[in-house]
Amino acid sequence: MDIPEQLNATQEEEIDPFLEQTPELVRRRRSQGRIIFDRFVRNKAAVFGAVFLIFMFLLCFLGPYLTGHTDPNALHYDSTIQGPTLQYPFGTDNVGRDQFARALTGGRVSLLVGLSSMLVSIIFGIGIGALAGYYGGIVDNILMRLTDVALAVPTYLLLFVVSASFVNGSTIGVVLLIAAFGWTVSSRIVRGEFLALKEREYVLAARTIGAKNLRLMFRHILPNAAGAIIVNATLLIGSNIILESILSYFGFGLRPPDASWGNMISDGQSFFDAAPWLVFIPGLLIFLTVLSANLVGDGFRDALDPYMTER
Numbered sequence: 001m002d003i004p005e006q007l008n009a010t011q012e013e014e015i016d017p018f019l020e021q022t023p024e025l026v027r028r029r030r031s032q033g034r035i036i037f038d039r040f041v042r043n044k045a046a047v048f049g050a051v052f053l054i055f056m057f058l059l060c061f062l063g064p065y066l067t068g069h070t071d072p073n074a075l076h077y078d079s080t081i082q083g084p085t086l087q088y089p090f091g092t093d094n095v096g097r098d099q100f101a102r103a104l105t106g107g108r109v110s111l112l113v114g115l116s117s118m119l120v121s122i123i124f125g126i127g128i129g130a131l132a133g134y135y136g137g138i139v140d141n142i143l144m145r146l147t148d149v150a151l152a153v154p155t156y157l158l159l160f161v162v163s164a165s166f167v168n169g170s171t172i173g174v175v176l177l178i179a180a181f182g183w184t185v186s187s188r189i190v191r192g193e194f195l196a197l198k199e200r201e202y203v204l205a206a207r208t209i210g211a212k213n214l215r216l217m218f219r220h221i222l223p224n225a226a227g228a229i230i231v232n233a234t235l236l237i238g239s240n241i242i243l244e245s246i247l248s249y250f251g252f253g254l255r256p257p258d259a260s261w262g263n264m265i266s267d268g269q270s271f272f273d274a275a276p277w278l279v280f281i282p283g284l285l286i287f288l289t290v291l292s293a294n295l296v297g298d299g300f301r302d303a304l305d306p307y308m309t310e311r
Contacts, residue, residue: 039303046299049292056289060107069101072259081275091277093267102259103282109260110289113175114241120179121240122233125186126222132187133194134217144191150184156246163252174253178240189232193225200224227304234297238290245286261286 040046064070076096084091090099132143163177197203198221206220247253248262256263261282268278 036303040299043299043302045295046302049295049299052288052292053296056107056285056292057111060104060111064101064104067100069098069104071098072102072105073097073257074101081271083275084277090281091275093275093278094271099264099278099281102264103261103285105259106261106264106282107285107289109171109254109258110241110244110286113171113178113244114237114293116175117178117182117240117244118233118236120175121182121236122186122229124179125183126190126229128183129187129190129192130194130217130222133191134198134213134221136195140191143187147184147187150181153181155181159243159247160250160252163247171254174244174247177247178243182236182240182243186229186232186236189228190225193228194221197221197224227300230304231297231301234293234300238293238297241286241290241293 074097076092076098078096079088079092080094080096082088082092082096088098088100090103092099093102128143128147132140159177159181163174194217198216203216203220206216211220244253244260245262245265248255248260249266251263251266253262254260256267264282265279268275268282272279
Protein backbone atom coordinates (compact mmCIF):
# COMPACT_ATOMS: atom_id res chain seq x y z
CA MET A 1 0.00 0.00 0.00
CA ASP A 2 1.44 3.36 -1.05
CA ILE A 3 1.62 6.41 1.23
CA PRO A 4 -1.56 8.23 -0.05
CA GLU A 5 -3.66 5.10 0.50
CA GLN A 6 -2.23 4.71 4.00
CA LEU A 7 -3.10 8.36 4.79
CA ASN A 8 -6.67 7.90 3.52
CA ALA A 9 -7.15 4.74 5.57
CA THR A 10 -5.81 6.47 8.69
CA GLN A 11 -8.14 9.45 8.19
CA GLU A 12 -11.16 7.18 7.71
CA GLU A 13 -10.30 5.32 10.93
CA GLU A 14 -10.08 8.64 12.80
CA ILE A 15 -13.38 9.96 11.41
CA ASP A 16 -15.44 6.77 11.84
CA PRO A 17 -15.98 7.17 15.63
CA PHE A 18 -17.28 10.73 15.11
CA LEU A 19 -19.66 9.57 12.37
CA GLU A 20 -21.00 6.93 14.70
CA GLN A 21 -21.68 9.55 17.40
CA THR A 22 -23.29 12.09 15.03
CA PRO A 23 -26.90 10.80 15.35
CA GLU A 24 -26.54 10.81 19.14
CA LEU A 25 -25.18 14.38 19.12
CA VAL A 26 -28.01 15.54 16.87
CA ARG A 27 -30.57 13.85 19.09
CA ARG A 28 -29.18 15.49 22.21
CA ARG A 29 -28.93 18.98 20.69
CA ARG A 30 -31.50 21.26 22.35
CA SER A 31 -32.97 24.59 21.43
CA GLN A 32 -32.50 27.62 23.66
CA GLY A 33 -36.11 27.39 24.81
CA ARG A 34 -35.68 23.73 25.75
CA ILE A 35 -32.51 24.53 27.70
CA ILE A 36 -34.35 27.23 29.67
CA PHE A 37 -37.29 24.90 30.29
CA ASP A 38 -35.01 22.09 31.49
CA ARG A 39 -33.21 24.43 33.89
CA PHE A 40 -36.52 25.70 35.24
CA VAL A 41 -37.92 22.19 35.72
CA ARG A 42 -34.84 21.13 37.68
CA ASN A 43 -35.62 23.85 40.21
CA LYS A 44 -38.13 22.01 42.40
CA ALA A 45 -39.11 25.12 44.37
CA ALA A 46 -39.90 27.02 41.17
CA VAL A 47 -41.96 24.10 39.86
CA PHE A 48 -43.91 24.03 43.13
CA GLY A 49 -44.58 27.76 42.79
CA ALA A 50 -45.76 27.42 39.20
CA VAL A 51 -48.03 24.48 40.03
CA PHE A 52 -49.55 26.32 42.98
CA LEU A 53 -50.19 29.47 40.92
CA ILE A 54 -51.88 27.42 38.18
CA PHE A 55 -53.95 25.68 40.85
CA MET A 56 -54.98 29.04 42.35
CA PHE A 57 -56.01 30.37 38.94
CA LEU A 58 -58.14 27.32 38.24
CA LEU A 59 -59.63 27.33 41.75
CA CYS A 60 -60.47 31.04 41.78
CA PHE A 61 -61.87 31.26 38.25
CA LEU A 62 -63.48 27.85 37.84
CA GLY A 63 -63.93 26.70 41.43
CA PRO A 64 -67.09 28.69 42.23
CA TYR A 65 -68.95 27.12 39.29
CA LEU A 66 -67.70 23.62 40.05
CA THR A 67 -68.39 23.75 43.79
CA GLY A 68 -71.54 25.88 43.82
CA HIS A 69 -70.02 28.59 46.05
CA THR A 70 -70.83 31.43 43.67
CA ASP A 71 -72.33 34.15 45.88
CA PRO A 72 -69.81 35.76 48.25
CA ASN A 73 -72.38 38.16 49.73
CA ALA A 74 -75.22 35.73 50.49
CA LEU A 75 -76.26 36.01 54.15
CA HIS A 76 -76.93 32.86 56.18
CA TYR A 77 -78.11 34.11 59.55
CA ASP A 78 -78.56 30.59 60.86
CA SER A 79 -74.84 29.82 60.33
CA THR A 80 -72.95 32.80 61.76
CA ILE A 81 -69.39 32.37 63.08
CA GLN A 82 -69.33 28.74 62.02
CA GLY A 83 -66.04 26.89 61.68
CA PRO A 84 -64.94 25.00 58.57
CA THR A 85 -67.39 22.27 57.55
CA LEU A 86 -68.19 20.32 54.42
CA GLN A 87 -70.87 22.87 53.56
CA TYR A 88 -68.62 25.83 54.33
CA PRO A 89 -64.98 24.70 53.85
CA PHE A 90 -63.58 28.01 55.16
CA GLY A 91 -66.35 28.67 57.69
CA THR A 92 -68.64 31.71 57.88
CA ASP A 93 -68.27 35.21 59.29
CA ASN A 94 -70.40 37.20 61.75
CA VAL A 95 -73.28 37.69 59.28
CA GLY A 96 -73.14 34.16 57.84
CA ARG A 97 -71.28 34.87 54.60
CA ASP A 98 -69.55 31.89 53.02
CA GLN A 99 -65.83 32.49 53.49
CA PHE A 100 -64.90 29.98 50.80
CA ALA A 101 -66.88 31.91 48.20
CA ARG A 102 -65.40 35.18 49.45
CA ALA A 103 -61.88 33.73 49.37
CA LEU A 104 -62.31 32.64 45.74
CA THR A 105 -63.70 36.05 44.80
CA GLY A 106 -60.87 37.77 46.65
CA GLY A 107 -58.39 35.50 44.89
CA ARG A 108 -59.72 36.56 41.50
CA VAL A 109 -59.31 40.19 42.52
CA SER A 110 -55.79 39.71 43.87
CA LEU A 111 -54.59 37.72 40.86
CA LEU A 112 -56.15 40.11 38.36
CA VAL A 113 -54.77 43.15 40.17
CA GLY A 114 -51.33 41.55 40.47
CA LEU A 115 -51.14 40.59 36.79
CA SER A 116 -52.81 43.69 35.34
CA SER A 117 -50.82 46.19 37.36
CA MET A 118 -47.65 44.25 36.55
CA LEU A 119 -48.35 44.48 32.81
CA VAL A 120 -49.07 48.21 32.98
CA SER A 121 -45.96 48.82 35.11
CA ILE A 122 -43.73 46.74 32.83
CA ILE A 123 -44.97 48.46 29.66
CA PHE A 124 -44.47 51.92 31.14
CA GLY A 125 -41.13 50.95 32.68
CA ILE A 126 -39.89 49.50 29.37
CA GLY A 127 -40.78 52.74 27.57
CA ILE A 128 -38.99 54.96 30.11
CA GLY A 129 -35.98 52.69 30.52
CA ALA A 130 -35.54 52.04 26.80
CA LEU A 131 -35.56 55.74 25.93
CA ALA A 132 -33.17 56.60 28.76
CA GLY A 133 -30.74 53.77 28.07
CA TYR A 134 -30.70 54.06 24.28
CA TYR A 135 -30.45 57.82 23.82
CA GLY A 136 -28.50 58.67 26.96
CA GLY A 137 -27.39 62.26 27.54
CA ILE A 138 -30.04 64.77 28.49
CA VAL A 139 -32.88 62.31 27.80
CA ASP A 140 -31.33 59.86 30.26
CA ASN A 141 -30.79 62.57 32.87
CA ILE A 142 -34.36 63.88 32.69
CA LEU A 143 -36.05 60.48 32.76
CA MET A 144 -33.85 59.05 35.51
CA ARG A 145 -34.26 62.14 37.69
CA LEU A 146 -38.02 61.73 37.36
CA THR A 147 -37.57 58.10 38.37
CA ASP A 148 -35.49 59.15 41.37
CA VAL A 149 -38.23 61.55 42.43
CA ALA A 150 -40.82 58.76 42.18
CA LEU A 151 -38.59 56.46 44.25
CA ALA A 152 -38.09 59.14 46.91
CA VAL A 153 -41.82 59.55 47.51
CA PRO A 154 -43.21 57.57 50.51
CA THR A 155 -45.21 55.08 48.45
CA TYR A 156 -47.73 53.84 50.99
CA LEU A 157 -48.56 57.30 52.33
CA LEU A 158 -49.08 58.69 48.84
CA LEU A 159 -51.11 55.64 47.82
CA PHE A 160 -53.45 56.14 50.75
CA VAL A 161 -53.92 59.84 49.98
CA VAL A 162 -54.44 59.35 46.24
CA SER A 163 -56.73 56.34 46.75
CA ALA A 164 -58.92 58.23 49.23
CA SER A 165 -59.16 61.18 46.84
CA PHE A 166 -59.45 59.71 43.36
CA VAL A 167 -60.07 55.95 43.45
CA ASN A 168 -63.68 54.82 43.89
CA GLY A 169 -62.80 51.34 45.12
CA SER A 170 -63.07 49.68 41.69
CA THR A 171 -60.65 47.04 40.49
CA ILE A 172 -59.54 49.15 37.51
CA GLY A 173 -58.84 52.10 39.79
CA VAL A 174 -56.70 49.98 42.10
CA VAL A 175 -54.78 48.51 39.14
CA LEU A 176 -53.96 51.94 37.71
CA LEU A 177 -53.05 53.28 41.14
CA ILE A 178 -50.60 50.45 41.87
CA ALA A 179 -49.14 50.59 38.35
CA ALA A 180 -48.56 54.34 38.68
CA PHE A 181 -45.99 53.64 41.40
CA GLY A 182 -44.67 50.26 40.28
CA TRP A 183 -42.78 51.16 37.11
CA THR A 184 -39.65 52.65 38.67
CA VAL A 185 -37.70 49.44 39.29
CA SER A 186 -38.59 48.14 35.83
CA SER A 187 -37.36 51.32 34.16
CA ARG A 188 -34.02 51.12 35.96
CA ILE A 189 -33.55 47.48 35.00
CA VAL A 190 -34.39 48.13 31.35
CA ARG A 191 -32.13 51.18 31.26
CA GLY A 192 -29.21 49.15 32.58
CA GLU A 193 -29.81 46.41 30.00
CA PHE A 194 -29.99 48.93 27.15
CA LEU A 195 -26.77 50.63 28.27
CA ALA A 196 -25.01 47.25 28.25
CA LEU A 197 -26.46 46.02 24.94
CA LYS A 198 -26.62 49.05 22.66
CA GLU A 199 -22.91 48.88 21.79
CA ARG A 200 -22.88 45.16 20.99
CA GLU A 201 -21.71 44.02 17.57
CA TYR A 202 -25.11 42.88 16.31
CA VAL A 203 -26.61 46.30 17.14
CA LEU A 204 -23.79 48.10 15.34
CA ALA A 205 -24.21 45.77 12.36
CA ALA A 206 -27.95 46.45 12.21
CA ARG A 207 -27.32 50.19 12.40
CA THR A 208 -24.75 49.89 9.59
CA ILE A 209 -27.28 48.34 7.20
CA GLY A 210 -29.77 51.14 7.89
CA ALA A 211 -31.95 50.00 10.81
CA LYS A 212 -33.83 52.90 12.42
CA ASN A 213 -33.77 53.71 16.13
CA LEU A 214 -37.15 52.15 16.95
CA ARG A 215 -36.21 48.96 15.13
CA LEU A 216 -32.89 48.80 16.95
CA MET A 217 -34.58 49.36 20.31
CA PHE A 218 -37.51 46.98 20.05
CA ARG A 219 -36.32 44.41 17.49
CA HIS A 220 -32.67 43.92 18.40
CA ILE A 221 -32.00 45.19 21.95
CA LEU A 222 -35.27 44.56 23.81
CA PRO A 223 -35.49 40.78 23.03
CA ASN A 224 -32.00 40.34 24.48
CA ALA A 225 -33.08 42.13 27.65
CA ALA A 226 -36.16 39.92 28.02
CA GLY A 227 -34.62 37.70 30.69
CA ALA A 228 -34.20 40.48 33.26
CA ILE A 229 -37.64 41.89 32.39
CA ILE A 230 -39.39 38.52 32.84
CA VAL A 231 -37.75 37.98 36.23
CA ASN A 232 -38.75 41.46 37.38
CA ALA A 233 -42.30 40.91 36.10
CA THR A 234 -42.80 37.69 38.08
CA LEU A 235 -41.46 39.27 41.27
CA LEU A 236 -43.65 42.32 40.69
CA ILE A 237 -46.79 40.15 40.74
CA GLY A 238 -46.16 39.17 44.36
CA SER A 239 -45.40 42.71 45.52
CA ASN A 240 -48.53 44.03 43.79
CA ILE A 241 -50.71 41.40 45.48
CA ILE A 242 -49.31 42.47 48.86
CA LEU A 243 -49.85 46.13 48.01
CA GLU A 244 -53.47 45.54 47.01
CA SER A 245 -54.06 43.59 50.21
CA ILE A 246 -52.60 46.43 52.30
CA LEU A 247 -54.77 49.01 50.55
CA SER A 248 -57.90 46.89 51.02
CA TYR A 249 -57.02 46.14 54.65
CA PHE A 250 -56.93 49.85 55.50
CA GLY A 251 -60.03 50.61 53.43
CA PHE A 252 -58.28 52.34 50.52
CA GLY A 253 -58.58 49.53 47.97
CA LEU A 254 -61.64 47.44 47.20
CA ARG A 255 -64.43 48.37 49.53
CA PRO A 256 -67.22 46.26 51.03
CA PRO A 257 -69.26 44.40 50.01
CA ASP A 258 -66.65 43.52 47.35
CA ALA A 259 -64.36 40.81 48.68
CA SER A 260 -60.59 40.81 48.63
CA TRP A 261 -58.11 39.03 50.82
CA GLY A 262 -57.09 42.30 52.43
CA ASN A 263 -60.55 43.41 53.55
CA MET A 264 -61.37 39.83 54.60
CA ILE A 265 -58.52 40.07 57.12
CA SER A 266 -59.74 43.51 58.17
CA ASP A 267 -63.31 42.26 58.68
CA GLY A 268 -62.20 39.18 60.61
CA GLN A 269 -59.78 40.98 62.89
CA SER A 270 -62.55 41.99 65.30
CA PHE A 271 -63.57 38.33 65.75
CA PHE A 272 -60.07 36.87 66.04
CA ASP A 273 -60.64 35.33 69.48
CA ALA A 274 -63.90 33.59 68.50
CA ALA A 275 -63.13 32.86 64.84
CA PRO A 276 -59.37 32.92 64.07
CA TRP A 277 -59.96 31.27 60.68
CA LEU A 278 -61.40 34.57 59.42
CA VAL A 279 -57.86 36.00 59.62
CA PHE A 280 -55.65 32.95 59.13
CA ILE A 281 -57.23 31.64 55.90
CA PRO A 282 -56.95 34.81 53.75
CA GLY A 283 -53.55 35.55 55.32
CA LEU A 284 -52.32 32.07 54.41
CA LEU A 285 -53.62 32.46 50.85
CA ILE A 286 -51.74 35.75 50.47
CA PHE A 287 -48.58 34.18 51.88
CA LEU A 288 -48.66 31.09 49.64
CA THR A 289 -49.55 33.04 46.49
CA VAL A 290 -46.82 35.64 46.96
CA LEU A 291 -44.29 32.98 47.94
CA SER A 292 -45.14 30.98 44.81
CA ALA A 293 -44.76 34.04 42.57
CA ASN A 294 -41.35 34.77 44.12
CA LEU A 295 -40.25 31.15 43.69
CA VAL A 296 -41.22 31.28 40.02
CA GLY A 297 -39.27 34.53 39.66
CA ASP A 298 -36.18 32.95 41.22
CA GLY A 299 -36.57 29.96 38.91
CA PHE A 300 -36.74 32.18 35.84
CA ARG A 301 -33.73 34.14 37.04
CA ASP A 302 -31.63 30.98 37.22
CA ALA A 303 -33.03 29.49 34.01
CA LEU A 304 -32.46 32.65 31.97
CA ASP A 305 -28.93 33.25 33.29
CA PRO A 306 -26.60 32.72 30.28
CA TYR A 307 -23.71 31.96 32.64
CA MET A 308 -25.65 29.27 34.48
CA THR A 309 -23.74 26.01 34.24
CA GLU A 310 -25.43 22.70 33.66
CA ARG A 311 -25.96 20.77 36.89
